[in-house]
Amino acid sequence: MTDRTPTERADVCVVGAGPAGALAAHRLAGEGYDVVVLEAGERFAFEDRERRMERAIRPGHGPLSVWEMGGPRDAYTSAGQRFYPLNRTRVKGVGGTTLHWQGMVMRLHESDFESWPIEYADLRPYYAEAESALGVAGADDNPYAPPREEPFPMPGFEPSYSDSLFAEACERLGVTMHSVPNARNSEGYDDRSACVGYGTCQPVCPSGAKYSADHHVAKAESEGARIVDRAPVQRLDHDEAGERVTAAVYATPDGRTHRQEAREFVLAAGGVETPRLLLLSESERYPDGLANSSGAVGRYFMEHLFAGAGGTLDRETRQNHVGFMTSECHQFYEDPTRGTEGTAGGIPAWSGDDGEPTPDSVKLEFLNYAGPSPVEMALSGEEWGDDLLKTLRKGYGNSIAMGGLAGQRPRKENRIELDPSTTDDHGNPVPEVHWRVDARTKASLRRANEIQRAVLDELGVDVAWTVGPEETGPAYHHMGTTRMGTDPDESVVNPRLRTHDLRNLSVASSSVFVTSGAMNPTLTIAALALKAADHVDERL
Amino acid sequence: MELSRRDALAALAASGAAVGAGAVLGTDADLVEPPRAGGRDREDETDSLTDERLATLLAVAEVVYPAEVSGVEGFVRTYALGRTADRPEYREGMADALATLDEYARTWHDADYRDLAPETRESVLDQMTVDSADPDPAGSDPERVRYYAVNELLFALYSSPTGGELVGIENPQGHPGGTASYRRGPDGEGGSGE
Numbered sequence: 022m023t024d025r026t027p028t029e030r031a032d033v034c035v036v037g038a039g040p041a042g043a044l045a046a047h048r049l050a051g052e053g054y055d056v057v058v059l060e061a062g063e064r065f066a067f068e069d070r071e072r073r074m075e076r077a078i079r080p081g082h083g084p085l086s087v088w089e090m091g092g093p094r095d096a097y098t099s100a101g102q103r104f105y106p107l108n109r110t111r112v113k114g115v116g117g118t119t120l121h122w123q124g125m126v127m128r129l130h131e132s133d134f135e136s137w138p139i140e141y142a143d144l145r146p147y148y149a150e151a152e153s154a155l156g157v158a159g160a161d162d163n164p165y166a167p168p169r170e171e172p173f174p175m176p177g178f179e180p181s182y183s184d185s186l187f188a189e190a191c192e193r194l195g196v197t198m199h200s201v202p203n204a205r206n207s208e209g210y211d212d213r214s215a216c217v218g219y220g221t222c223q224p225v226c227p228s229g230a231k232y233s234a235d236h237h238v239a240k241a242e243s244e245g246a247r248i249v250d251r252a253p254v255q256r257l258d259h260d261e262a263g264e265r266v267t268a269a270v271y272a273t274p275d276g277r278t279h280r281q282e283a284r285e286f287v288l289a290a291g292g293v294e295t296p297r298l299l300l301l302s303e304s305e306r307y308p309d310g311l312a313n314s315s316g317a318v319g320r321y322f323m324e325h326l327f328a329g330a331g332g333t334l335d336r337e338t339r340q341n342h343v344g345f346m347t348s349e350c351h352q353f354y355e356d357p358t359r360g361t362e363g364t365a366g367g368i369p370a371w372s373g374d375d376g377e378p379t380p381d382s383v384k385l386e387f388l389n390y391a392g393p394s395p396v397e398m399a400l401s402g403e404e405w406g407d408d409l410l411k412t413l414r415k416g417y418g419n420s421i422a423m424g425g426l427a428g429q430r431p432r433k434e435n436r437i438e439l440d441p442s443t444t445d446d447h448g449n450p451v452p453e454v455h456w457r458v459d460a461r462t463k464a465s466l467r468r469a470n471e472i473q474r475a476v477l478d479e480l481g482v483d484v485a486w487t488v489g490p491e492e493t494g495p496a497y498h499h500m501g502t503t504r505m506g507t508d509p510d511e512s513v514v515n516p517r518l519r520t521h522d523l524r525n526l527s528v529a530s531s532s533v534f535v536t537s538g539a540m541n542p543t544l545t546i547a548a549l550a551l552k553a554a555d556h557v558d559e560r561l
Numbered sequence: 562m563e564l565s566r567r568d569a570l571a572a573l574a575a576s577g578a579a580v581g582a583g584a585v586l587g588t589d590a591d592l593v594e595p596p597r598a599g600g601r602d603r604e605d606e607t608d609s610l611t612d613e614r615l616a617t618l619l620a621v622a623e624v625v626y627p628a629e630v631s632g633v634e635g636f637v638r639t640y641a642l643g644r645t646a647d648r649p650e651y652r653e654g655m656a657d658a659l660a661t662l663d664e665y666a667r668t669w670h671d672a673d674y675r676d677l678a679p680e681t682r683e684s685v686l687d688q689m690t691v692d693s694a695d696p697d698p699a700g701s702d703p704e705r706v707r708y709y710a711v712n713e714l715l716f717a718l719y720s721s722p723t724g725g726e727l728v729g730i731e732n733p734q735g736h737p738g739g740t741a742s743y744r745r746g747p748d749g750e751g752g753s754g755e
Contacts, residue, residue, distance in 0.1 A: 071574075078735050079716055081696035081708050181743045182751060207740075217737035228737060342732045342743035389743060394734040396719040400712050403692045405625035406683075413719075413728045 039117020042289030062113030195363030292499025331422025392420020
């Protein structure tokens with residue numbers, strides 16, 4: 022029977038076994054500390070991944086079933102202006118949300134750090150370490166990327182056939198395409214195979230070629246760390262003075278509750294459960310929740326929003342062979358309002374109306390999986406035999422699309438609170454998400470659509486759909502809810518990722534982001550986790 | 562287009578069947594050692610997926626697979642047996658769904674599904690509303706038949722290289738066909754080197 026009792030004399034207790042917790046635990050265990058990781062979800066067997074893939078492809082299984090999400094443990098309330106599908110956005114388990122992520126790993130740009138208390142230069146060495154840890158396949162062909170000193174650990178994936186179609190139109194418009202850094206093996210790396218092209222990256226990579234944090238959990242264990250799964254932390258206790266966390270109180274499947282004591286605590290439970298745990302840890306000393314003297318815990322919740330457009334072309338586009346992207350455009354990241362000039366025309370400058378906010382950064386993507394995949398069409402159709410084949414041939418082959426991300430500025434009213442009227446399987450109030458999409462974000466999405474539409478028109482695409490300000494949805498990136506800062510009245514953690522209020526409590530998560538940028542956040546999460554671990558090491 | 566042993570193997574591998582190729586496929590023309598339980602009924606605890614039930618599954622395949630594929634029998638037997646070899650609950654679910662289909666066929670046409678004429682087989686699926694049923698392994702009769710018979714077969718076919726090629730994609734979703742094909746154009750140019 023699995024031993025889920027506390028570790029005696031632990032140096033470090035990490036809450037959460039996703040990428041931040043796994044990397045921090047690995048680094049600290051490697052330094053010789055006794056590390057215990059408490060993970061709410063289970064440890065999934067690698068051998069089951071093909072079957073999880075089948076669940077993802079075949080109708081008859083809800084999307085949450087792929088990684089066993091959505092039970093009473095995961096209850097939540099969406100109370101904002103816009104519904105937030107929280108459980109679609111996360112995985113609880115050893116490996117965390119990297120089990121279902123897309124695996125795109127860009128560094129934030131230098132400009133993204135303008136209102137952060139650290140600079141790109143501070144994070145730069147950690148970015149390099151994070152790229153090495155995750156195993157990033159990339160190429161040095163992006164003129165808009167921030168400076169880097171080392172090549173990527175693996176060669177980038179070559180552009181797709183559909184990228185070559187886009188390239189002609191983009192050249193005519195003066196739009197620059199470049200490669201995508203992928204946390205996905207383009208060759209064998211770190212005892213994981215090269216990508217074999219299952220085409221189901223999101224939500225499951227059966228081969229393990231896409232990085233998932235269970236690999237660093239295993240590495241941490243080999244360095245002596247202990248992982249306790251199915252051990253959701255209920256609250257953190259502190260000492261009388263309110264200066265130090267003394268224990269993480271966690272539940273186990275046998276109905277018992279345990280106290281894990283440690284010298285240092287690292288919260289790595291993502292941008293929703295991290296603030297929730299702090300709020301659940303209210304005490305007489307801290308009636309508004311732990312580490313919350315600023316009132317910022319749970320506040321400034323940010324997401325990235327999707328913008329896209331697509332349709333069909335009069336040529337074959339060869340989609341859905343792989344489940345990842347090979348080309349992007351960061352040309353409109355620093356100045357989304359700019360126009361371009363190419364060999365035959367260009368992208369017009371921003372068309373904003375009076376009173377419309379100026380757009381923020383947008384990141385543009387060229388999809389390799391536009392339109393339905395034949396197998397998914399076959400399984401959800403109402404025909405079979407020759408009729409079905411005819412429909413599949415008609416439906417597959419000519420789809421093409423672009424995507425993109427826009428960020429949100431931090432707004433206090435976008436927040437994670439506790440909902441006392443609804444409780445989880447341990448009687449704790451569930452997270453309540455208050456979220457809306459503001460006018461500036463809508464302007465950014467509209468700008469992304471303008472550029473996408475211009476490229477698709479130039480290519481001759483019969484545009485069939487557009488996802489813009491009205492249809493947009495979240496990209497499943499939770500940021501900002503325990504923001505970093507130098508002022509304890511305005512922020513939750515300091516630039517060393519330690520909470521202002523408690524001397525031995527750190528946060529390793531996108532929850533410390535001050536702004537969202539418009540880049541996928543996980544590489545920055547990984548870099549910050551390594552930085553947080555170094556600071557824990559300094560204190561121990 | 563011929564469904565090959567490679568297709569069955571590929572479909573099995575992609576579905577996570579824990580049986581090795583040798584265990585299921587043997588080494589020669591006789592691809593599969595069928596269950597030796599001819600005549601046993603589905604209550605038999607040792608093997609519910611009898612020859613008769615497999616014949617019913619094959620009869621469904623003849624309806625739901627396009628006419629231009631051949632080699633269906635070997636493909637389906639290999640796939641169905643390999644896939645369920647270490648999944649007794651799944652095997653039971655499949656056998657139950659096929660038994661249900663036979664019961665409907667007997668009720669309406671006095672014969673098991675596998676013994677019906679091809680056009681009658683198609684009409685039974687229509688009458689059962691399997692075509693519009695939402696696949697559900699724990700659902701109603703048509704929903705289970707859709708899940709365990711129709712979609713089982715369609716998943717096997719259209720996630721295999723041969724099934725994919727029928728539609729124009731040699732590396733369909735669910736098949737680990739490598740990272741060369743996404744770079745190839747429709748005429749086969751590009752994407753070499755792997």
